[in-house]
Amino acid sequence: MNEILFYGLTSRSCFRPQRSLGVRWRAEFILPRISSLASKRLVSKFSLGCWALHTTKQFANQDCGLLTLSDGRVIASYCWAHPGFFRYPFMATQDLQVGKVFTHPDYRGNGLAAAGVSELVHRCTRPGRTIWYLTSKENPASIRVAEKLGFELRGRGGIRARWGTQALGGYEINIAEPPSRSHLAG
Numbered sequence: 001m002n003e004i005l006f007y008g009l010t011s012r013s014c015f016r017p018q019r020s021l022g023v024r025w026r027a028e029f030i031l032p033r034i035s036s037l038a039s040k041r042l043v044s045k046f047s048l049g050c051w052a053l054h055t056t057k058q059f060a061n062q063d064c065g066l067l068t069l070s071d072g073r074v075i076a077s078y079c080w081a082h083p084g085f086f087r088y089p090f091m092a093t094q095d096l097q098v099g100k101v102f103t104h105p106d107y108r109g110n111g112l113a114a115a116g117v118s119e120l121v122h123r124c125t126r127p128g129r130t131i132w133y134l135t136s137k138e139n140p141a142s143i144r145v146a147e148k149l150g151f152e153l154r155g156r157g158g159i160r161a162r163w164g165t166q167a168l169g170g171y172e173i174n175i176a177e178p179p180s181r182s183h184l185a186g
């Protein structure tokens, strides 16, 4: 089974914002509306899923959106923030998850994903809210992005299939990491 690492960020004091984007890249926060997604050419299975869950109020709260980094010509990197729903039973009502972090292959290794997630965390942090970041253990670049920003490893686990399919399954933490002091500080 593909092991999933569950990273969390609760305390502001743990957050290590990344360097500013420089003059070329501009961050834009986009709400999950079909018109906005279509105008940015960001209609995908994932974005349609976020739009549908947001619109039908299946998410645990209403804070959902997409952060893009663009130079006005290309979107080089993007990442979503979305609340929990039935697939993420470990998330509290107010929590968010950073999802679908992506940098175009031509622009990787320049700190864009870290800068984008940093901007997203900055916008979405609230007292008592945990921002989750889930990644495969086999994805060192993604793990590095989470750790650069100060996300703490909270546990390891995987997806438990439901009705014979992983697509409807729930993410489970099977091995919890001991809580750090900063995590408890809130």
Ligand SMILES: CC(C)(COP(=O)(O)OP(=O)(O)OC[C@H]1O[C@@H](n2cnc3c(N)ncnc32)[C@H](O)[C@@H]1OP(=O)(O)O)[C@@H](O)C(=O)NCCC(=O)NCCS
Binding pocket: 077, 100, 101, 102, 103, 104, 107, 108, 109, 110, 111, 112, 113, 114, 115, 134, 135, 136, 139, 140, 141, 142, 144, 145, 148
């Ligand atoms: C993961 C991904 C978003 C990273 O994007 P990026 O813009 O290159 O990320 P950054 O430049 O901010 O950071 C990447 C870090 O990983 C490091 N890295 C890259 N490949 C690595 C590898 N094979 N082993 C170890 N570290 C690696 C980079 O050196 C960099 O760290 P540094 O800043 O300390 O040098 C990008 O690789 C991607 O889109 N992958 C496909 C989609 C994906 O897997 N998304 C994550 C799902 S949770």
